[in-house]
Amino acid sequence: MHIPDGFLDTKTWLSLSIVSGVALAYAVKKVGKKIGEKHVPLIGVMSAFIFAAQMLNFPVAAGTSGHFMGGALASILLGPFAGLLVMSTVLIVQCLIFQDGGLTALGANIFNMGIIGSFFSYYLYSMIKKLAGSKIFIIGVFIVSWLSIVLSASFCAVELAISATVPLKVALPAMAGIHSLIGIGEGIITCLVLGFISKIRPDLIDIEKI
């Protein structure tokens, strides 16, 4: 759901660029204060993995494909601020090097997939963990990942509507509908990766969240 140039009007992309810019600067400060020895390589490989996995579009419904996003994965493992930095790195490289997502829409894409993707996922997952304990680790991860995609896509629809590109009553059901299918893929991949990490390095699942 990388928004290209041309879909958002100036007031929308400019406001979202400012919001994302401020959030990013704050995240750099936050991560800079709490980052430890173990976080450094994990932040590196998480970004690399999310970039690579985002290249793999899988077919979801008649004539449509979707791909992994990674906001839930990065933030459940590393915390919301580190998750936002990981997502932003991926989105900035995709935009500047691969023309995936417009330059004017970069702030909006960081907002939808980075800020919403990381913060919503992290806090919802923390809440589920508090209520149910870590017994339902995998189910919790699946639900959070699925919802993160549907929510990011819904924010995207709202931005398109605010920009008068398409009415909300048309964009919202279409975007949320198709992304509720793509979200199943998101849930499976996030569960597989976190399951894999918890198998070979269970201590990393409990790494301090930033």
Place this chain on the structure above:
Amino acid sequence: MKKITIIMFLISLSIAVFLSPFASQLPDGLEKVAEDKGFIEKAEGKEVFQAPLPDYTVSFIKNESISTSFAGLIGTVLVFLISYFGAVVLKKWNTRS
């Protein structure tokens, strides 16, 4: 720490290099909605700049699959380096203060 970093980096590289040529070419969720609801043309020719490897292709490689693989390789390594060394810098900043 080293082991899992290397394993995960190699998995990422393998995905980007070996699996990316097999990715679905169908429009993604947003593109499909834009086509169906008739606003896809709003993005046509609106790019504000020209990225060096547009749509994950390397212009001097004619074979489509190899071009995508090579773009995936460049991207994965680049994202890793930026993220890793960015984190190293933040870590240094942390230990100093």
